[in-house]
Amino acid sequence: MAKAAVINDLSGFGRCSLGVAIPILSVCGIQSCAVPTAVLTNQTGFPDYSCIDLTEYLDNYIKMWNLCQANFDGIYSGYIAHPKQADFIGSFIDNFKKKDTLVLVDPVMGDNGEIYKGYSDIMCDKMRSLTMKADVITPNLTELCLLSGGSYSDICSLSSEKKKDEIKKLAQKLTDRKNGLTVIVTGIDDGNSICNMAFTKNSEYAAVSERLGKSFSGTGDIFASVTFSMLLGGKDLETAINTAAEFIERSIKDTLALDPDPDHNYGVEFEKNLGFLIDKNRTKI
Ligand code: PXL
Numbered sequence: 001m002a003k004a005a006v007i008n009d010l011s012g013f014g015r016c017s018l019g020v021a022i023p024i025l026s027v028c029g030i031q032s033c034a035v036p037t038a039v040l041t042n043q044t045g046f047p048d049y050s051c052i053d054l055t056e057y058l059d060n061y062i063k064m065w066n067l068c069q070a071n072f073d074g075i076y077s078g079y080i081a082h083p084k085q086a087d088f089i090g091s092f093i094d095n096f097k098k099k100d101t102l103v104l105v106d107p108v109m110g111d112n113g114e115i116y117k118g119y120s121d122i123m124c125d126k127m128r129s130l131t132m133k134a135d136v137i138t139p140n141l142t143e144l145c146l147l148s149g150g151s152y153s154d155i156c157s158l159s160s161e162k163k164k165d166e167i168k169k170l171a172q173k174l175t176d177r178k179n180g181l182t183v184i185v186t187g188i189d190d191g192n193s194i195c196n197m198a199f200t201k202n203s204e205y206a207a208v209s210e211r212l213g214k215s216f217s218g219t220g221d222i223f224a225s226v227t228f229s230m231l232l233g234g235k236d237l238e239t240a241i242n243t244a245a246e247f248i249e250r251s252i253k254d255t256l257a258l259d260p261d262p263d264h265n266y267g268v269e270f271e272k273n274l275g276f277l278i279d280k281n282r283t284k285i
Contacts, residue, residue, distance in 0.1 A: 002232050004074035005096065007035040007089055008221075009081060014043030015267025016218030017079050021225045027274045028229035028281050033072070035061050035092070038081035043217055044117045045265045051118075053081040058088045062095050074102040074232045077130075078221060081118070086126035093133045102232055105134035106224040110142045111215060113152040131174070136182040136231065138224040141167070144185050148173045160190055164197065171199040184241060186223045187215065196223065198241050205238040207245035212252045218267040219248050226277065233281055243280050247273055 004025060008017040018034055025032040035058065042049040075096060077089045093103055107127045110116050115124070124146050131137045131147060145152045148170040155166050171183040180201075188195040189211065196207045223244045230240035247270070254269040255262055 001029060001031055002073040003031040004076055005035055005072045006032045006076050007037060008078040009038040009040055010036045011040040011043040013266060014217045016043050016221045020218055020222050020270060023274060024225040025229050027277045028233055030229055030232055037085050045217055055082045055084050062092055072096050072101055076104045076228045078106045079108045083122045083126050086130045090130055090133055103134045104136040104224060104228045105131050106138045107131055107143050107147060109146050111140055113142050132178050138184045138186055140187045140220055141185060144170050167197060175199055175201050186220055196241050196245050198237050205241060207241040209245045209249040212256060214264060216264045216268050222248055222270055247276060
């Protein structure tokens with residue numbers, strides 16, 4: 001069974017971070033070894049939340065896991081609660097990445113053109129460096145701009161085709177910076193649809209789904225978790241992003257079926273769709 005270290009926070013409400021990563025990896029047949037960066041009552045989009053930052057505790061994971069000679073087929077990181085956590089994740093990767101270890105860094109920093117509460121410029125700089133240690137990164141458009149120096153508002157004002165051209169140029173800046181890097185730009189608003197675009201040095205794929213209301217908490221984390229699991233299970237990049245996009249579309253439809261005007265902070269009804277991922281992992285292609 002494949003085994004992955006998953007470095008992310010645990011938020012009680014919000015259906016994000018470890019709260020979605022662990023069940024998704026599990027149904028895809030991957031053992032997830034959790035490294036919680038912080039424990040929150042609610043994700044930070046809620047008007048009120050409380051957070052315990054676990055930065056001081058994190059080095060124990062490298063120490064203890066070296067003692068038990070841990071090894072991982074994959075390493076997947078997301079939200080950080082302190083700039084030092086990006087340094088920790090870098091050290092964790094240096095320590096545990098072997099030739100065939102798949103490293104996915106989800107550069108969680110912001111959404112809709114805004115940086116998340118609690119994220120500083122230093123954290124964004126550190127996240128930029130961390131992405132250079134990854135094989136795959138999954139920024140949304142806001143995060144792509146933060147990583148590559150693009151202007152979110154300028155890009156959003158472009159027509160669909162020009163917007164995609166610009167996104168491709170920015171993604172290429174990143175694939176030029178690191179050999180072998182795959183950049184997957186998630187949740188691009190494209191009129192009536194949502195587009196996810198994957199770029200490697202020599203190839204590109206798009207996974208398109210129906211646009212259903214405004215953005216929900218945790219969908220970026222779900223996208224990264226499904227994509228990571230599929231790639232680790234040996235699926236190709238195109239299949240991985242199509243599966244992630246379809247899983248999210250189904251989960252949003254279920255959310256809106258229960259309540260047409262839901263509080264987006266609570267995330268999406270992904271639980272009842274986990275069986276879809278089990279089926280996808282049974283098929284050979
Ligand atoms: O879904 C990204 C995310 C993860 N973890 C926490 C967050 C957010 C987004 O707001 O607040 C704690």
